[in-house]
Amino acid sequence: MxxxxxxxxxxxxxxxxxxxxxxxxxxxxxxxxxxxxxxxxxxxxxxxxxxxxxxxxxxxxxxxxxxxxxxxxxxxxxxxxxxxxxxxxxxGPGCPKCQKNAQAPAARHEGGVPFMKPGLKTRTSQAEQKLRMLLGERIRLPHRVNAIRINRSFYGKPEVWPDIIIPGLKVAIEYDSPGRERTAHRGLKEASDREKDAALAEVGWAVIRVRADGLEPLGPYSIACAGVTAAVIDEVLRLLVLIRGEEAVAALMRTDSSG
Incomplete structure (x- = not known):
């Protein structure tokens, strides 16, 4: 810009x-x-x-x-x-005091811990809801976590709020779309996404990004697609195995008897 x-x-x-x-x-x-x-x-x-x-x-x-x-x-x-x-x-990272607090030893000790942030309001698109629904049919997703603590300040807070959090694998999943105006997740927002991924990597989390509607891949675990489909879910599962191993992912997979 x-x-x-x-x-x-x-x-x-x-x-x-x-x-x-x-x-x-x-x-x-x-x-x-x-x-x-x-x-x-x-x-x-x-x-x-x-x-x-x-x-x-x-x-x-x-x-x-x-x-x-x-x-x-x-x-x-x-x-x-x-x-x-x-x-x-x-x-940026917020005020100097917030940034300093996020880097304090006590905060670093909590880095990587997923938790439920009460009252958190985020905008969820229909595509994100579909991604969660289809993925939830294949793998057990927790419903009592919506944030992850990090060891730096991100938009003034020592935490991030990924679209989908899988604590058992320490993997976060993000759905990115350019939106109606074709500007979201581009330019400075793309740089912000990279910073968010780096903050999660610092505390042992990997990020899978589903990049829709013409967005270029971002990071080592990206899925470029036109929209959320069964094939996208298959690719998410493949990447989960690549990141954490087949045994760890199999432990979270749903069976016919569990729905």
């Missing part, structure tokens, strides 16, 4: 409505501003971003277009305010 977009020194307005006032704009670009593009890639809204900003900067941030602009931010865990760019806030 090019933050300047070749418009330095020119009064520009973007399709999203940010930038110069309509009456003052010399150029109107038929695309969203860099900040709105990054919000789209990271599946966040400007309202969410404004709530994280210190009150004094919210008016300016409401009209901001640059992802390199620095603001004061409020830590969601109650730590001191800190300064960071919009890009760092949306894709």
């Amino acid at each position: 090019d933050e300047d977009s070749g418009t330095a020194g020119i009064t520009v307005r973007f399709r999203c409505g940010h930038g110069a006032d309509a009456a003052e704009a010399r150029i109107t670009l038929q695309r969203a501003c860099p900040l709105c593009m990054l919000l789209g890639e990271t599946k966040r809204s400007r309202e969410e971003l404004l709530r994280r900003a210190a009150p004094a900067g919210r008016a300016a941030l409401a009209q901001e277009t640059r992802i390199g602009a620095s603001y004061q931010w409020i830590c969601t865990r109650g730590h001191s305010r800190y300064e960071a760019t919009v890009r760092e806030t949306l894709t």
